[in-house]
Each structure stands twice: as C-alpha cells, then as structure tokens.
C-alpha cells in the first residue's frame with residue numbers, strides 16, 4: 001500500500017511507520033509539522049525508506065503535495081496532551097478539527113481510504129464495565145472534545161459522500177519514544193533523576209494501558225480488514241490506577257518511594273477509562289504485550305536512550321514543566 005501517514009514523527013505514528021515499513025513493505029509518506037512532540041529522530045531507522053514532508057495538516061497545499069501517489073491516509077496528527085488543552089485549547093481546535101477536515105477533503109477529492117486515529121477519551125469516564133463502539137460520546141476535556149468533533153466529521157464524510165472512512169479508538173498508550181509530558185515517561189525520567197513524582201488528586205484514576213506496538217498493529221488491522229463507516233476500539237489488556245503504575249516504576253528504577261508527591265488534581269479529571277475491543281478482535285487483532293512486561297521494556301528503553309530524551313529534558317520542556325508543576329513541586 002502507498003500510505004500518507006500524518007503525524008508520523010510522533011510517538012504512535014512513528015511506531016506505525018516503523019512497523020509498516022519493516023513488516024508490510026508499505027510505501028510511506030509522512031506529513032508532520034514537527035511540533036514540540038514531533039521528532040525526525042523517531043523515524044531514523046526507516047529514514048531512507050520513506051518520504052518525509054514537513055507541513056501542517058490544516059494547510060491544503062502541504063496536504064496536496066504530500067498525498068500525491070497515495071492510496072490511503074492514516075491520520076495520527078494531533079495536539080494530544082490533556083493538560084496543555086486545559087491551559088490553552090486553541091491549537092487543539094485548529095489541528096484536531098480543522099486539520100482533520102482538510103485531510104477528509106483531500107481523501108474525498110481523490111477517492112482514498114481514510115483512517116482516523118482516535119481515543120477512548122471521547123467516551124468520557126466509566127465507573128464500571130467497558131465502553132463499546134456504540135457508547136455515547138461524552139468528552140470531558142478540550143482535547144477529547146476536539147477528538148470527538150473530528151470523529152463526528154469523519155463519520156459524516158462516510159454518510160454524506162460515501163468516503164471509505166474508518167475510526168480506530170485506542171486506550172492509553174505507553175512505550176519507547178513517548179514525549180515525557182505523559183504519565184509513564186514523565187515518572188520514569190523523574191524517578192531516574194531522583195526528582196519528585198507528581199501524582200494528581202488521590203492517584204486512584206484508572207487507565208487501560210496499551211503497548212504502542214499493539215496499537216500500531218491494531219490500526220493496521222482496521223485499515224486493511226475494517227469496513228468503511230465503522231469504528232473499532234483498540235484497548236489494552238490491563239487496567240491499572242496511577243499510584244500502582246508509579247509504584248511499579250519506583251521498583252523498576254530503584255527510586256525512593258518518598259519522591260511521590262500528591263499535587264492538585266487536573267480539572268475535569270476522568271476517573272476511569274476502559275475499552276471493549278471485541279469488534280477488532282473479531283477481525284483477528286490481539287494485544288500481545290501485557291502491562292508488567294511492557295512497562296519493564298519501556299523503563300529499559302529510557303535507561304538506554306538518553307540521547308533521545310536528554311535534549312528534550314533540557315529544552316523547551318523545562319519551561320513547560322516549570323509552568324505546569326513548578327509551584328506545586330517547590331520544596
């Protein structure tokens with residue numbers, strides 16, 4: 001397949017590109033704006049085998065250039081961090097909604113298959129049981145609201161224009177190359193450095209953890225075997241609350257448990273996410289990595305790849321960190 005992968009220099013997009021090039025021999029073009037979260041280094045293993053275009057998905061000219069010769073579009077490009085969306089939602093509306101619209105138009109004009117990468121956060125929080133694809137959308141944060149808006153637009157292009165559009169909604173991902181603003185890499189790097197471990201609220205919020213390569217496989221599966229107009233949930237095999245995750249990271253890094261610090265809760269903080277992936281499993285997908293082993297692999301990767309995270313921790317990330325956590329974590 002010849003696939004345009006938007007946001008392919010990010011955490012999950014680059015895992016998808018590496019997998020498709022290595023295992024499927026796809027011809028890949030990556031379109032990525034290279035925001036703070038996008039890094040060419042994430043693609044270095046396959047650099048000579050792909051075409052890379054730097055540009056924004058909300059820019060129709062950049063999209064027209066990148067999409068030439070492709071049969072399908074897979075859209076990972078997004079502003080993705082809930083805390084940043086709470087501080088300033090504007091960029092989330094432009095990229096996640098306007099950008100998706102530009103890509104849908106490009107797919108419609110050319111008759112391409114289109115897969116939107118989405119999230120379990122569009123369903124909101126669930127106390128018991130798991131969300132299915134027919135659960136109502138009840139997003140809590142500006143991030144999840146813009147992802148929900150994009151999903152609805154994608155569905156409308158299937159119903160209105162007959163676009164071969166699908167949606168794949170993943171649960172919380174973790175693994176190598178994740179930007180350290182998200183819980184797991186933030187806690188790993190802080191634990192390795194002996195810095196405080198900022199836990200929001202009571203630390204009992206539950207997430208459904210999915211190893212990044214399993215999500216990349218799930219997306220590939222939905223793209224090839226899924227039916228147009230359908231949504232496919234792709235959830236991890238294990239659920240775990242944040243304090244348990246942090247406790248496990250402390251063990252794996254031999255950090256001091258007294259580094260844990262309870263800080264002010266995130267506004268609108270969803271209590272629990274849980275996805276039923278039966279529909280994707282009926283197409284033959286299964287998560288291969290359990291949380292215990294996946295987390296140990298992830299800690300090991302961060303230990304061995306300071307070249308990757310060192311420049312992030314000393315750059316603009318520091319300013320973000322100070323702004324977001326500074327006061328709460330002052331001694």
Ligand code: NAD
Nearest residue numbers: 007009010011012033034035037038056057077078170173
């Ligand atoms: P990420 O923040 O690591 O990467 C996002 C990528 O998109 C970066 O390479 C960035 O440069 C690029 N990008 C941002 N704005 C752009 C724009 N306007 N034009 C072009 N490129 C742009 O994100 P991620 O964690 O890899 O998430 C990828 C997708 O998966 C997102 O759509 C996200 O909503 C979804 N998702 C993420 C998770 C998770 O746990 N991280 C779970 C489920 C779904």
Ligand code: TYD
Nearest residue numbers: 082172181182183184186198199200205242
């Ligand atoms: P996060 O990685 O931001 O993913 P999401 O909000 O999209 O699920 O957060 C995962 C969980 O960890 C969530 O319950 C918020 C919590 N959390 C903390 O307790 N401390 C932190 O510093 C961060 C970033 C997250």
